[in-house]
Amino acid sequence: MQSSDRSVPDTPVLQMSGIAKRFGGIRALKGVDLEVRAGEVMALLGENGAGKSTLMNILAGVLPPDAGRIEVGGEERRFASPSDAQAAGVAMIHQELDLVPGASVTDNLFLGAEKRRLGLLDRRGMERETKELLAEVGIRISPSRHVGTMRVGEQQMVAIAKALRLDARILVMDEPTSALSETEVTRLFEIIPGLRRRGVAVVFISHRMDEIAQIADRGTVMRDGENAGTFDVVTTRPAEVIRMMIGKPLDQVYPDRAEPEADVRLRLRGLRLDGGVDISRSEPNGIDLEVRRGEVLGLAGLLGAGRSELLEAVFGLGGGRLRGDVELDGEPVRIRSPRDAMAHGIGFVPEDRRAAGLNMHATVGANIAISVLERLATLGWRSRSKERRAVTRAIEALRIKTGSQDTIVRTLSGGNQQKVVFGRNMLREPRVLLLDEPTRGVDVGAKSEIYRLLAELSADDVSVVMASSELPELIGACDRIAVLREGRVVEVVAARAATEESLLAAAGMEHREPARVGAGGAEQSGAGGAERAGPKGAGERATTNDRDETGETQ
Structure with missing residues (x-):
């Protein structure tokens, strides 16, 4: 190392x-x-x-x-x-x-x-x-x-x-x-x-x-x-x-993906949140962005750049404050709530799956099926058999490791909990899936499974917008990467042409090697660690290893 x-x-x-x-x-x-x-x-x-x-x-x-x-x-x-x-x-x-x-x-x-x-x-x-x-x-x-x-x-x-x-x-x-x-x-x-x-x-x-x-x-x-x-x-x-x-x-951690279509699936023009004079610098402030059909678009940026805020705004969490134009498959849409977003085929996997993505005391089946109960009903009556069949398909497709769909979700590993959140969204058959730090807190094997899922979504023409503080992940899992700074997109680059240094420079921070604490407590520089003041900044750790050498880190 x-x-x-x-x-x-x-x-x-x-x-x-x-x-x-x-x-x-x-x-x-x-x-x-x-x-x-x-x-x-x-x-x-x-x-x-x-x-x-x-x-x-x-x-x-x-x-x-x-x-x-x-x-x-x-x-x-x-x-x-x-x-x-x-x-x-x-x-x-x-x-x-x-x-x-x-x-x-x-x-x-x-x-x-x-x-x-x-x-x-x-x-x-x-x-x-x-x-x-x-x-x-x-x-x-x-x-x-x-x-x-x-x-x-x-x-x-x-x-x-x-x-x-x-x-x-x-x-x-x-x-x-x-x-x-x-x-x-x-x-x-x-x-x-x-x-x-x-x-x-x-x-x-x-x-x-x-x-x-x-x-x-x-x-x-x-x-x-x-x-x-x-x-x-x-x-x-x-x-x-x-x-x-x-x-x-x-080299098998990041699977090969098909080239995305040229058609634009999601187009944002002048997207911002109306907050008057007190608007946060991290909130969208004139975002122009296009996401193609079947594309995985990464969002990079320092802490406070506005990555999470952009995803939340597109999902309707900004409510009536949302301004600007949103188009899906060339048609203008109005999004003022998560219900609006889901009705238009937009799904969202939040950063904190425990607090915002799951009911930790409910079963795997209940967590997956809750978003599609109305679709699975028969003449307005809840159909348990339809729910169980749908949940079984999701568990098998996502390879969720669980004893049964009646297992309490809090007993699953972090990676399998994250797959449950994915499963809830997949049942709605989204056109656009928004992911906020989708691999945070999961091991490298579970990450590999999530990357496989992203490739499969791309092949099914689902467009993915993924915010991540792990630069090797963005470079390895995405088609293009949009760099944000203070609520604006400052650069969009092809992932295959990006380096960690170039992304950090665009985000407004130079790359430097971390220090290592040796046996005697002295700091020693090296290439195996992570930039402690990396893309997430103080309070959150992010890796900035050279992908050619380390690939996936956490």
Whole structure:
């Protein structure tokens, strides 16, 4: 990935051998091996469902293995509970933090291990130690503050402080940056060198190749419950890592697509939102744009350029504020609401699928069918049989991995949740599909499936407009790319002629290489990471790797 003079310790602190686990008829783990050294950051990669979390839950004592051996510090261990694992020096920071929101920071850090003095609770001593631990992780908050009043990033630091209090020799971080801002990610990564110096072994689960390039020493890839390979971060090309993850060469991530038709499907002229003198600079402000039939048009731009706002305006979320001309297949249309947009054959997949795209407590079938209930009704009466047949077709066409259409959607992986949102739109047979960050938060295998879907939509003459902060994705998945700046289109280029540098320059920002946090905490430049101030800017991370070398990143 990138060169570095860092030295990696040779002493294994953790060895997991032949770990197997079955859930009913499903073999989740098929004899997995994992070795991590003291003071090392080991990245654990794989698609959703590859078995990463199952393996780590076994290590943390949450699940018992069906077979295999675990050694910590050269001694075989069997963990019947998380407390057993913690006693052996294993701490895990789950993606859903296991802190008590209604309790103070001190109470969370000492929960179940309270200090006592002369038989009484030593509140002063616990608060003093809490302050020391919080200072060590670089966060300044009151020990008496309730965790529920804190930002996610602050809660993450409290969870790390709790692991340090347990004197953990092995610290597992499961997608620790998924809900953090840029500043909070930087703070988290600044803690890593200190953990190294203490000899703590860190297992870092992440989908983000830029993060792995920045902090990890080695990586272990899992695929379908098995080891797919272990690699050295410094010397291994990301393309090879992705091949291990998805089981196929990188050049197959972006499928070939047919050349789009010359006919214009969607034409925007002078599109803007009427907001008076207080209009936001990110809102459409005189957008002229054409999308051809069967074309995938990408939207690039920095944070605040207006990509999401443009998609929302075309979908009618601007309401009566929308001004300008909108034409579909040469016919003028009036769009003042999402209902208008859908009636004209425009679909929308929002950026935040959990908050705006899905009912997380409903079934897969209910989420897919809800947009076409009136079409599937018989004489005004709801037809359950028609709904189930339609949902079955969508599940099969999109290859949604679910036990049944009655599965609650929140139990699916991020990639399959996104496919459910696609399925809802596909049942309406749209002419235009608007996508806002369609691959955010999904693994590389699910991304490959989404790119396949885009190619199939193109072949069916559906026009796609896709906003993405991942420049390699726009270059690889689109026919043309429109660059936005302050609510206006400043350039439209053929994707095959675009480079990340040219897109960033058009967006108003020069490309620069990222810094890597080495073993001693010093920054080192390299080519394997991502531009931290990339297309989304502060607070949101985006990749800017060279597509010829890395192709798809996340």
